[in-house]
Amino acid sequence: MKDLNQAATAEAGTDEAYVDKKRYFWILSVFWPATPLIGLYLVAETGWSIWYGTVLILWYLAVPLLDAMFGEDFSNPPESAVPDLEKDRYYRVLTYLTVPMHYAAMVGSCWWVATQPMNAFEFIALALSLGIVNGLALNTGHELGHKKETFDRWMAKLVLAVVGYGHFFIEHNKGHHRDVATPKDPATSRMGENIYSFATREIPGAFKRAWELEEVRLERSGKSVWSLDNEILQPLIITVVLYAGLLAFFGPIMLIFLPIQMAYGWWQLTSANYIEHYGLLREKLPNGKYEHQKPHHSWNSNHIMSNLILFHLQRHSDHHAHPTRSYQSLRDFKDLPALPSGYPGMFLAAMFPSWFRSIMDHRVMDWAKGDLNKIQIEPGMREYYDRKFGSVAPAQPTAMPAE
Amino acid sequence: MAKYQCPDCGYTYDEVLGHPHEGFPPGTPWSQVPEDYACPDCAVRDKEDFVLIGAAPTGETATSAPTPAPAPAPEPVAAPQPPQPAPVAQAAPAAGTVYRKWLCITCGHIYDEALGDEHEGFAPGTLFSQIPDDWCCPDCGATKEDYVLYEEK
Numbered sequence: 225m226k227d228l229n230q231a232a233t234a235e236a237g238t239d240e241a242y243v244d245k246k247r248y249f250w251i252l253s254v255f256w257p258a259t260p261l262i263g264l265y266l267v268a269e270t271g272w273s274i275w276y277g278t279v280l281i282l283w284y285l286a287v288p289l290l291d292a293m294f295g296e297d298f299s300n301p302p303e304s305a306v307p308d309l310e311k312d313r314y315y316r317v318l319t320y321l322t323v324p325m326h327y328a329a330m331v332g333s334c335w336w337v338a339t340q341p342m343n344a345f346e347f348i349a350l351a352l353s354l355g356i357v358n359g360l361a362l363n364t365g366h367e368l369g370h371k372k373e374t375f376d377r378w379m380a381k382l383v384l385a386v387v388g389y390g391h392f393f394i395e396h397n398k399g400h401h402r403d404v405a406t407p408k409d410p411a412t413s414r415m416g417e418n419i420y421s422f423a424t425r426e427i428p429g430a431f432k433r434a435w436e437l438e439e440v441r442l443e444r445s446g447k448s449v450w451s452l453d454n455e456i457l458q459p460l461i462i463t464v465v466l467y468a469g470l471l472a473f474f475g476p477i478m479l480i481f482l483p484i485q486m487a488y489g490w491w492q493l494t495s496a497n498y499i500e501h502y503g504l505l506r507e508k509l510p511n512g513k514y515e516h517q518k519p520h521h522s523w524n525s526n527h528i529m530s531n532l533i534l535f536h537l538q539r540h541s542d543h544h545a546h547p548t549r550s551y552q553s554l555r556d557f558k559d560l561p562a563l564p565s566g567y568p569g570m571f572l573a574a575m576f577p578s579w580f581r582s583i584m585d586h587r588v589m590d591w592a593k594g595d596l597n598k599i600q601i602e603p604g605m606r607e608y609y610d611r612k613f614g615s616v617a618p619a620q621p622t623a624m625p626a627e
Numbered sequence: 628m629a630k631y632q633c634p635d636c637g638y639t640y641d642e643v644l645g646h647p648h649e650g651f652p653p654g655t656p657w658s659q660v661p662e663d664y665a666c667p668d669c670a671v672r673d674k675e676d677f678v679l680i681g682a683a684p685t686g687e688t689a690t691s692a693p694t695p696a697p698a699p700a701p702e703p704v705a706a707p708q709p710p711q712p713a714p715v716a717q718a719a720p721a722a723g724t725v726y727r728k729w730l731c732i733t734c735g736h737i738y739d740e741a742l743g744d745e746h747e748g749f750a751p752g753t754l755f756s757q758i759p760d761d762w763c764c765p766d767c768g769a770t771k772e773d774y775v776l777y778e779e780k
Contacts, residue, residue, distance in 0.1 A: 302761070303770045372638075372668055401670040444650025516735070517671045519769075545769070547669040548636040555770075558763065 242305035244552065247314070249532050254318050256533040257325040257357040257364070260350065261332045276346045279353035287530050288569030296526035300555040315552045316376070319367050319535065323383045326361045329354060330386055331470070337481050338474035351484035358387040358485055359492020360534070367535045367551055369393035381459040385466060387489035390459025395434035400497075401547050405504045405521040406514050407600065415503030415588050416605030418577035423494045495571040499523060499563065500540050503588035505600045519545045519557045520591070526556055530566025538567055561591045589613055631657050631677040634732050634775065636669035640677065729755050730777035736766040737777055 263278030274281075301309055309315070333354045337347065361383045369380035369392070377393070384390045395411075403409035410429025413422045438456050439449045447453055471478045504521050506514040525531070525538035537543070539554035541561075563570055564583060573580045592598040596609055628642040640660070645651040649667050651660060657677075664674045726741035738744060738758075743751040747765055749758060755774070762771050 303772050304760075398665065398667070398670050402665045441648075441650055445647070446650075513673075516676075545671070546635060547671060557769070 242302055242308075244301065244305075244309065246532065246552075250315065250318055250535070250552070252532045253535045254322045254325060257322060257329050257360055260329050260353045260357055263353060264332065264336050264350075273343075273346050273349075276342075276349040277353065279356050280349065283356050283568045284572045287533070288565055288572065290529040291527040291566040291569060294528040297528045297531070298526055298556045301553055306553045309553045310550055312552075315550060316371075319364060319376075319551075320379055322364045323368075323379050326358060326364065326383055326386045329357050330466075333485075334470050334474050334478060334481065337477055347481070348484070351481055352488050355485040355488025356492060358489035361386045361489065362389055362392055362493045362496075363534055363537055365389075365393060366396065366537065369397060370547055371550075372548065381455070382462060385459040385462035388460075388463045388467070388486050389490060389493065390463060391431055391434035391456040392493070393459075394437055394455055395430045397547070398437050399430070399433040401517070401544065404517055404544055405501050405506045405600075407505075409501075411497040412501040412504070412600065413498045414600040414602040414605075415585060416581070416602035416609065419495065419498045419574045419580070420577075422498050423491075426494055426497055427490065492571070495574050496537075496567060498574050499567065499570045499584075502584055503599050503601070504561070504591070505598055507598070517544050520559070520561055521545075522561070523563045524556065524560040525563040525566050525570075527566035530568055534567060538563075561587065585609075585612075628654075629657065630680050632680045633666040633669060633672050634676055634678050635672045636666060638666050638668040639680070724752070724754075726752070727755065728777040729774040731764045731766065731769050732773050732775055736764050738774065 259279045259282060263275045266275035266278065267273065333350060337350065342350070365380045365384035368376045368383065371377065371380075380393050381390055384392050400409060400411045403412075405412050410426050410433065413419075413426075434456055435449075438454050442449050442451065442454060445453070450457070452458065467478075467482055470482065501522055504523070506517070506521055508514055519541035522540040522544045524541040527538065531538050536551035536554050539551075539556065541557060542549060542554045564587075565573075570580075573583055588599055589596075594613070596606070596613065601609060630642070631640045632638070640646060640657065642656050643653060645653040645655040646667065647653070657674075660674055662674055666672045666677075726739070728740070729738040731737070738755060740754050741751060743749040743753045744765070747762070758771060760771055763769065764773065
């Protein structure tokens with residue numbers, strides 16, 4: 225797999241046909257959501273309860289290790305190959321195939337919970353495992369929701385409904401992308417803000433923004449926000465039907481199981497939002513608007529392993545600069561703010577605030593070239609950072625003696 | 628009736644068709660779209676960033692077309708085609724060359740052919756068409772294809 229590193233960067237401009245070395249590796253993204261079922265199969269085969277935590281072990285330990293081993297891939301498809309890549313249906317079909325995988329993992333796990341004897345540990349391990357892959361339903365829904373075709377957008381709604389986060393596709397496309405890396409965005413974290421307080425700002429803030437966006441759109445059309453054209457209500461109805469069906473089929477145990485996996489699914493999104501723009505800030509222009517969304521307003525990660533199971537989500541810089549580009553053609557750029565590991569490793573670190581800050585704060589400072597005024601800082605933390613990093617005194621350069 | 632295009636993702640607002648899903652019935656003129664309206668597909672460009680791509684000879688647009696300064700910087704008068712780079716390249720590489728400027732749509736960096744870019748190794752007078760295709764924006768890393776012809780005022 226190492227030779228993925230040398231994919232065709234230098235060939236740009238030649239007539240040689242470009243070969244996407246990752247083409248078939250993207251299938252990993254399709255199968256990854258089925259991992260809880262693989263875990264259950266292993267439980268059935270061996271009887272060892274450790275396999276209930278298959279996803280947890282892979283996600284938080286194995287993938288970060290593999291990221292460290294395989295390293296990063298900085299190569300880009302040559303621009304001349306991009307139109308063909310974008311047109312190639314194969315890549316799109318993979319995202320479609322991922323949708324039923326999420327449903328299979330969901331129904332399979334619920335069936336297991338309802339029919340097999342489990343102790344409390346095993347139960348929680350399975351619920352969290354399912355939560356992780358269902359959190360990735362948000363990733364699948366993310367890729368699909370950015371597409372322009374109605375079919376793709378319906379697939380997005382369908383897959384987001386698995387984890388009960390149907391408003392994501394409005395909130396993210398029209399809200400987060402518009403406001404990213406500004407104080408207006410509840411889904412951009414501030415330097416010094418820990419993930420737990422971020423979650424209390426992000427989760428309600430995201431819903432509120434999505435709802436308001438739909439309200440404005442429907443108002444223009446002269447429809448009520450409570451109509452069935454509301455694209456937040458549509459996936460919500462699917463969620464209600466799905467969850468009610470699972471409850472009816474598999475009994476009251478679902479009342480405990482479903483909320484845990486759903487909460488942990490949401491937590492994956494919160495983690496992603498937390499690390500994707502930590503501390504970053506777009507400059508305000510003289511006319512009061514913010515500068516355009518540029519690649520350096522997102523933390524990027526070129527780590528091979530985690531990108532392959534996440535449909536390239538981690539090439540987040542290009543994604544935010546050009547949101548409608550498909551995953552297979554996302555590029556790396558020179559001098560991007562970069563995460564030291566892929567998302568799984570960073571998600572783990574994010575849960576330990578002081579660890580996360582020790583990894584990220586100095587990177588944010590480097591990004592801002594030492595100017596705290598160019599960073600979004602958690603209210604109340606400014607003084608702490610002034611002490612820690614020393615403020616770049618804007619006015620009087622002579623007044624401050626060097627330490 | 629005119630069309631306006633998002634310079635990032637290529638979404639086109641056609642006044643004839645409107646965009647009913649977004650609440651703009653067919654025939655809604657661009658001027659009635661709210662000022663703070665963001666591109667419905669990519670959301671990273673706003674109404675004011677949109678580029679006029681096809682103006683038909685109705686009375687009102689005909690008056691605004693010849694005057695060189697309508698708000699959304701239009702394609703130069705010489706090249707009324709929607710796509711950006713190709714037709715200009717072979718314009719005049721000869722003696723009395725008119726130098727042009729090129730704008731990176733991702734970050735706003737401007738490449739001025741008259742000045743070249745010493746840091747990037749392009750002598751003054753290097754035409755944009757002479758720059759290698761794999762060259763990237765020195766500010767943000769966007770590709771050469773992300774540049775559009777830049778017309779001042």
